[in-house]
Amino acid sequence: MAERDSPVLVADVGGTNTRVALARGRTLVAASTERFRNAEYSGLDAVLQAFLERHRTLPERAAIALAGPVRGTQAEMTNLGWQVDASALAQATGMAEIALLNDLQAQGHALAHLPETHLRRLRTGTPEAGPKLVIGLGTGVNAAPVYAAGAGHIVPPAEAGHIHLPLRGDMDYRLADWLIARRGFASVEDVLSGAGLARLYAFHAQEAKTGRTFDAAQIMAAMEGGDALAQATGRHYVRLLAHVTADLALITLPFGGVYFIGGVARAFAPWLERFGFESAFTDMGRFSDLVTRFPVAIVEDDYAALSGCAAYLQAH
Incomplete structure (x- = not known):
């Protein structure tokens, strides 16, 4: 399978819940989306580890949308207290490449592909x-x-x-x-x-x-x-x-x-x-x-x- 056809991990981190799913291309993999209550986890690394263990997969790449300011590979969840570092997150989960996006940026990337x-x-x-x-x-x-x-x-x-x-x-x-x-x-x-x-x-x-x-x-x-x-x-x-x-x-x-x-x-x-x-x-x-x-x-x-x-x- 070509690398770009391999499944990737996508996540949307809000103040209360985090949604995580697998995707192929622009399409979410059926039945892969899960919601995690942030209060039950110590940080985003724990959320992603739980998801990966459940689905018995390790994608090479991930993109994560966060409801907070993102500066390069660093993000801060202002209403949650989580500090997110893409390099540390990659090391903790075993994924090779993790991109961080502000949640509004992620919504912007979705606009061209939303059905009517x-x-x-x-x-x-x-x-x-x-x-x-x-x-x-x-x-x-x-x-x-x-x-x-x-x-x-x-x-x-x-x-x-x-x-x-x-x-x-x-x-x-x-x-x-x-x-x-x-x-x-x-x-x-x-x-x-x-x-x-x-x-x-x-x-x-x-x-x-x-x-x-x-x-x-x-x-x-x-x-x-x-x-x-x-x-x-x-x-x-x-x-x-x-x-x-x-x-x-x-x-x-x-x-x-x-x-x-x-x-x-x-x-x-x-x-x-x-x-x-x-x-x-x-x-x-x-x-x-x-x-x-x-x-x-x-x-x-x-x-x-x-x-x-x-x-x-x-x-x-």
Whole structure:
């Protein structure tokens, strides 16, 4: 069997769970995907060793997506406390080559290979060949452009969730002042992450002088139940998300489409049309006609990061 047809190991390391699978080419091997609870293991090396022992295999190559900053062969899981070193991991597992990717980079490598059934289209735009933009909304917020390059793609790392929150109108400026007083800075992640949604609700509760605090799950349930304060928070969230997305789109010109990933994005999917995402996204003044051309979709594939790791290995 040719080396490039040999099975490879792919993994997606989150704050709570790690998914691991085998892949051939860009295709995950049927029934090979397993989920491990990180709290039950001392580190990623122990997770991978358990997987390899169970499957009685030792692939030569691996690609691992991590929810944290990656610098070359080093990564830090900020919400988990794991330090990951590719060389040490290779030595511990016996694999010859291990590549580390930020989880958003892995999602970017998957975009070109996702079937239409794994996408929820929000707007069709005018799709054409060109860069794509992937935006992650979950425990954190990040975004990265995806550029075609030879047989694969280039997905540069970024920390786009830490940029300034776009502000329009008195309420946004009051929100920014409120965030600065509590966070020292009014960033996109401070509002659009899961914890950020809870902050946005707390701001609206203060504005309404109710003093209530809800977490993200409670807010979503209250929105579904018709609660006025929760729905006002949701509308504000959707408008800010649309403005951030349009700003990033004007930077990257994603004629190939904008793709949201992450649990918060999927949770808000039914509310985006209802709360005016389209009108806010295209409200960019003299640049509105340009922004209108960009397609937007939500990725509904929980295993896209694993497929992205496989695509990365196939191209490298």
